[in-house]
């Protein structure tokens with residue numbers, strides 16, 4: 475399904491609300507364009523490319539950094555007000571769609587939330603991913619989907635680009651024989667990709683997990699509204715409660731860059747434990763690997779960590795996921811990494827694939 479597939483739980487707003495969102499988008503577009511270019515000119519003029527502390531004293535950087543942080547705050551302020559105003563309608567849509575009960579959702583089943591998940595309100599989302607105001611609260615999912623869409627447009631990611639749809643195309647090309655009986659998506663958040671898998675693999679039983687109950691409730695109602703059957707569970711991807719060799723296909727979308735480095739190996743080990751012989755896991759994420767970035771983009775990447783509440787961004791950029799998969803038990807030749815051209819927009823997606831040999 476395309477990113478711009480409509481569904482009744484989406485956060486709606488009026489004319490003024492739309493103008494506020496467009497104002498945020500215009501600022502984010504300028505940040506990515508002319509404002510960032512002027513920082514780059516000053517970076518290129520540095521005598522020593524490592525002297526980025528000097529760059530931080532330049533007006534170009536101060537302007538870009540200040541507006542960048544302010545635009546993120548403004549985005550959440552605008553969307554949080556709209557979520558409050560539209561909450562009752564979304565809640566009743568969610569209740570109506572839950573009645574369909576094709577899929578399911580179970581929350582309050584997690585023994586312990588990994589400590590890192592509460593270390594920051596990632597990219598400034600109000601209340602963080604674990605926001606849960608009781609009464610089957612949906613706010614975390616509402617905010618994540620609306621904020622994610624607006625942020626992505628500001629990054630130049632196309633309206634149609636769905637990471638799920640892109641990965642599914644890749645799976646079909648690379649593993650044409652794969653006919654999964656059970657599929658697991660790890661770190662599903664608001665379910666933006668979860669509804670794609672039952673559509674692509676209608677005979678498979680599809681499961682999706684996340685740590686956040688507010689995301690899972692929203693994701694479940696969203697997927698029911700799209701007539702897609704998914705079973706959502708509150709579980710830690712590093713310690714699920716599924717039996718050994720339970721899945722033929724495991725996927726994740728933008729999960730690893732939001733996991734603390736010390737927890738990543740547990741997720742890799744869990745993938746190895748959960749896959750049947752012949753099964754495959756694919757982890758798609760942002761293309762920020764340090765080795766492929768020039769000095770300027772490394773500087774920008776550090777800004778994400780230091781000023782955009784992305785505490786694990788640079789750890790992920792430096793991580794060697796393929797080696798981690800091998801250390802988890804996957805065979806040397808059964809692990810690979812590549813970049814996939816997005817469906818729509820200039821940003822490629824990074825993918826690490828690991829297969830369990832039959």
Ligand SMILES: C[S@@+](CC[C@H](N)C(=O)[O-])C[C@H]1O[C@@H](n2cnc3c(N)ncnc32)[C@H](O)[C@@H]1O
Pocket residue numbers: 588591603622637660661662663664665666667683684685686689709710711712726727728729732733
């Ligand atoms: C950037 S979001 C990914 C969103 C979604 N997959 C997408 O691409 O739109 C990362 C998600 O991973 C979840 N997460 C982080 N650590 C996790 C873990 N150990 N187990 C399960 N989910 C986790 C977070 O709660 C968050 O919802």
